[in-house]
Amino acid sequence: MDGMVVTMILTPAPDGPLEGIRVIDLTTRLGAYTGRLLSDLGAEVIRVEPREGAPERNNAPRMEDGISFSFAFTEAGKQSLIADSSDADYAVQLEHLLDTAQMLLTSEGPALLRARDLHPEDVTDRHPGLVHVSISPFGLTGQYADRPASDLTLLAAGGLLGLAGDPDREPLRAWGNQTSVIAGVHAAAAALIALLSLESTGRGQFVDLSVQEAVAHSLENAVQYLDLEGVVRKRVGAGPAEAGTGLFQCADGWVYLVGGLGGRPLAWESIIEWLTAQGVNEARTLDADKWQERTWRRSLEGSTAFRQIFEKFARTRTKQELYESGQGRGISIAPVAMPEDLINDPQLVARDFFRTIDVGGNPLRFPGPPYRFANAYVGPRSGPPALGSATESLADVDAAADLGYERTPA
Amino acid sequence: MSTGLPLEGIRVADFTWVGAGPFLTKPLADHGADVIKIESKTRTDPIRSMAPFRDGQSGINRSGYFANRNSSKRSICLDLKHPDGKRLALELIAKSDVVANNYTPGTMERLGLGYEAVRRLRPDIIYLDMPMQGNSGPHCDYRGYGLTIAAASGLFGLSGYPDRLPxxxxxxxxxxxxxxxxxxIAVLAALRNRRRTGQGEHIELAQLESTVNTIGPAxxxxSAGQQTERAANDDPVAAPHGVYRCAGEDKWCAIAVFTDAQWDALTLALGAPAWASRPDLASPEGRRNARRELDVLMNSATQTWDADRLAATLTTEGVPASAVLDADALLNHDPQLRDRNHWIRLDHPVMGPSIYDGIPYQLSRTPGRLRGPAPLLGADTREVCQDLLGMDPETFDSLNQQGVVG
Structure with missing residues (x-):
């Protein structure tokens, strides 16, 4: 069964934990997930767009009728206000709008912000009760602060790119725009810390988030490896090479099995019993003492021998069959799921995770929020806004106030 | 004595361990919350035994993997299976605002520390469970690690070269x-809501559901019937868009060209090779169609360049570019991270001065800071029992001898 269908904009939604907070969202793609997270939690997030719409509306890939999937995902639940920087009264109107808000989100470097009179130091001077969350590629200070950047180059500058990929090939980008996710989760956490301070003191401030640093905060233990043991970690393909652990081919793709970690077997007896019960007679050879030994487990011979035995069985089964029957025996195994597997995943479906939301006449199944609150509504409330959904233009800010958009006292 | 930190006054009873949970409570601790880790002397946090170790020597107080995730926190050891250990945990919870755990579903309930038990004690508690698959559903007892969650959530399968395994x-x-x-984010939003309404919250973060959001657009x-495939370093529109070989052993530069102006700047910087003026490469669509061939041409043009010099040259001309940095470049050479004082060196009682990740953002008026290195196992048990829970020293010594506290 699908989750609830939410279609109307400006329909009163159940209270979320950020009820009463208004956020003005001027971000590019790099910062767009931040506002989505705040909207899921009940903040009123207003995307300000030029008359022709934010360029991100056109980001590929798109639906047949032109709606961008990444825009639909990051803008769900937001509203749209048209404000064109070519309008004579744009600056005044934007200032007026910021007066009604608790938060401003931007995601460009300091020179670009200053050129639009949106440098956080100046904005928070003019609006002492505002939290300006500045997400920028390299932060607001430092010699690279105004360097042009993209998802790929920031993954490189922050170190994550260098840890991914096969050793004999070029370093590899994680799928999608993960810098938008990495920046978004840190920025939303920082925004909420600043909001707690705003609501207890009445004083705003700005947050200076460097995406390079946020990526560098995601390197597992790579920097500590260098500091403590003098080892510089390199990319190692799909993961550690050990018998019983890694990717295995099955009938419709791959599974990821963890049959050992750090040179020690995990659930080894269960794996042997599982294979034996499926009629794989060679599985009995896995009982030999050498399979308990770190050097054998880490040898190419060892991992190849295990692979031959395991894949003989796995190639006749689907990833879902292997997942359920292996986990039923207490074995850590997971399907290498593709998006079309996930929208039918028995666990996600049983928990009503997906929410069907109408996007331009198309019912799309949005992933539910990353967390569930027992006592509050959390999650996407509507699809991405139609251009100018909230009002026709910034000239209607006063009318917007009449709709109940007055600033909540801090 | 105020620290001036924005989360001062908030206490977290932190039952999280291993990877994900401690990185959740770390930003709270670094911004002033009193985060008290409840650990076990006999069943120690597995990450305390994970490399890297100071000088390569293992030991429960020597892991950099553990230390980096646990700055600014306190550690106490309780035997939660002993009635007195459980009582002390409940006394600590009664003085806390937040309880967090990432045990498998049912563990906290079996210990008598589940949400329902805690709510009777502290109706306004903010209580976070972070099970792998969720507290309900046919797979709720499934087990796994970070890599299996990445596989099950789709990110792993989409990240890779199209011609190889993910x-x-x-x-x-x-x-x-x-x-x-x-x-x-969930805990902070719930704290905000509690200030407004007085209500606590029970948060369930299923790690699968959370991670699935990293591939939301896919x-x-x-759902619209479109398949998404592995695309290595390709971008849906930009080309050239890739990671290109530079001079030296395993040196690379990431370059992304979205516009005609960036294309012109790129080809000029590379010395205007003959292919730069080909008419079929004059438009973004043309370059995108020729991207495989462009990758070959780019590699031949970049392989004599120093990666940092190439990135500096290109970015000066408006082309997004960066050398692919490894830990040595990040920690010891990158001028931007140095300008920003990103890495923090903290003096740990066993590990000595050691590197911790800095906070990737700074609040201008109420900045966070790493207030101290990771705690030794049970370093704060006596202080917390006596000063916070009001236990007298004799009782503490007696419980300590019985192994209930340590």
């Missing part, structure tokens, strides 16, 4: 990015 991110990405930080595409 390779993922090379890290346990769900443990470092989506799961801990989504969790921190799920919408699947």
């Amino acid at each position: 390779v993922g991110t090379g890290t346990n990405y769900p443990d470092h990015v989506p799961n801990p930080l989504h969790g921190a 799920l919408l595409a699947a």
Whole structure:
């Protein structure tokens, strides 16, 4: 069964934990997930767009009728206000709008912000009760602060790119725009810390988030490896090479099995019993003492021998069959799921995770929020806004106030 | 004595361990919350035994993997299976605002520390569970690690070269990015709501559901009947867009060209090779169609360049570019991270001065800071029992001898 269908904009939604907070969202793609997270939690997030719409509306890939999937995902639940920087009264109107808000989100470097009179130091001077969350590629200070950047180059500058990929090939980008996710989760956490301070003191401030640093905060233990043991970690393909652990081919793709970690077997007896019960007679050879030994487990011979035995069985089964029957025996195994597997995943479906939301006449199944609150509504409330959904233009800010958009006292 | 930190006055009873949970409570601790880790002397946090170790020597107080995730926190050891240990845990919870755990479903309930038990004691508690698959559903008892969550959630399968097996991110990405930080966001939002309404909250962060959001656009595409494939370093529109070989052993530069102006600047910087003026490469669509051939041409043009010099040259001309940095470049050479004082060196009682990740953002008026290195196992048990829970020293010594506290 699908989750609830939410279609109307400006329909009163159940209270979320950020009820009463208004956020003005001027971000590019790099910062767009931040506002989505705040909207899921009940903040009123207003995307300000030029008359022709934010360029991100056109980001590929798109639906047949032109709606961008990444825009639909990051803008769900937001509203749209048209404000064109070519309008004579744009600056005044934007200032007026910021007066009604608790938060401003931007995601460009300091020179670009200053050129639009949106440098956080100046904005928070003019609006002492505002939290300006500045997400920028390299932060607001430092010699690279105004360097042009993209998802790929920031993954490189922050170190994550260098840890991914096969050793004999070029370093590899994680799928999608993960810098938008990495920046978004840190920025939303920082925004909420600043909001707690705003609501207890009445004083705003700005947050200076460097995406390079946020990526560098995601390197597992790579920097500590260098500091403590003098080892510089390199990319190692799909993961550690050990018998019983890694990717295995099955009938419709791959599974990821963890049959050992750090040179020690995990659930080894269960794996042997599982294979034996499926009629794989060679599985009995896995009982030999050498399979308990770190050097054998880490040898190419060892991992190849295990692979031959395991894949003989796995190639006749689907990833879902292997997942359920292996986990039923207490074995850590997971399907290498593709998006079309996930929208039918028995666990996600049983928990009503997906929410069907109408996007331009198309019912799309949005992933539910990353967390569930027992006592509050959390999650996407509507699809991405139609251009100018909230009002026709910034000239209607006063009318917007009449709709109940007055600033909540801090 | 005020620290001036924005979360001062908030206490967290932190039952999280291993990877994801401690990275959730770390930003709270670094911004002033009193985060008290409840640990076990006999069943120690597995990450305390994970490399890297100071000088390569293992030991429960020597792991940099553990230390980096546990700055600014306190550690106490309780035997939660002993009635007195459980009582002390409940006394601590009664003085806390937040309880967080990432045990398998049912563990906290079996210990008598589940949400319902805690709520009777503290109706306004903010209580976070972070099970792998969720507290309900047919797979709720499934087990796994960061890499299996990445596989089950789709990010692993989409990240890779189209002509090879998927390779993922090379890290346990769900443990470092989506799961801990989504969790921190949820706790902070619930704290805000409690201030407004007086109501507590029971938060359930299923790690699968949280991580699935990292590929949100691909799920919408699947729902519209469009397949998403592994694309290595390709971008849907930009070309050239890739990681190109530079001079030296395993040196690379990431370059992304979205516009005609960037294309002109790129080809000029590379010395205007003959192919730069080909008419079929004059438009973004043309370059995108020729991207495989462009990758070959780019590699031949970049291989004599120093990666940092190439990135500096290109970015000066408006082309997004960066050398692919490894830990040595990040820690010891990158001028931007140095300008920003990103890395923090803290003096740990056993490990000595050691490197910790800095906070990737700064609040201008109420900045956070790493207030101290990771705690030794049970370093704060006596102080917490006596000063916070009001236990007298004799009782503490007696419970200590019985192994209930340590």
